[in-house]
């Protein structure tokens with residue numbers, strides 16, 4: 054699975070994929086690196102892991118921004134590792150992960166994407182092994198990143214990643230570029246603008262969405278206004 058790196062700041066990278074217009078993340082410190090989301094299946098996860106190794110030999114931790122299949126089904130390719138997520142993200146992966154795997158596999162198959170369907174159907178479900186409830190700091194050595202749950206929004210357990218020394222935020226699917234925000238049955242549209250305000254309060258220079266290209270704060274502001282009109 055081919056992707057391409059964008060270095061959004063010193064030692065901070067977004068990896069872009071054509072499939073689902075998806076964007077995974079990497080933050081490199083002096084002693085550790087942090088991988089943000091693991092992709093749609095283990096082949097995708099393994100290709101991301103290999104791409105990370107092209108950038109850095111440092112040991113990694115993984116953060117899962119939320120429990121939608123394309124963000125966590127690649128995790129097995131990164132083990133052994135600390136896999137960090139909101140506590141409800143862990144619960145949803147355990148409760149609904151298999152259903153998501155089967156229904157999305159069927160959807161890829163009916164779209165004529167048999168190879169992807171097979172990869173998805175065989176991806177191992179990995180539950181996060183470190184959970185947070187509101188926020189946590191991850192020390193990468195010479196660089197600390199903050200993980201924050203801003204309240205219900207795209208899901209009830211989104212986590213965004215703030216890299217304060219370069220003013221970058223990895224937003225998961227709280228922000229989407231190239232398409233409108235993905236509102237699903239598990240979304241909380243009325244609370245979502247407040248979650249984007251929490252990101253904007255950090256005065257980010259660059260916000261990396263879960264799908265699409267990195268954006269600036271003005272883009273996030275417009276998406277917030279759009280969501281405010283929807284509710």
Ligand SMILES: [Zn+2]
Pocket residue numbers: 119121207226235
């Ligand atoms: Zn999502």
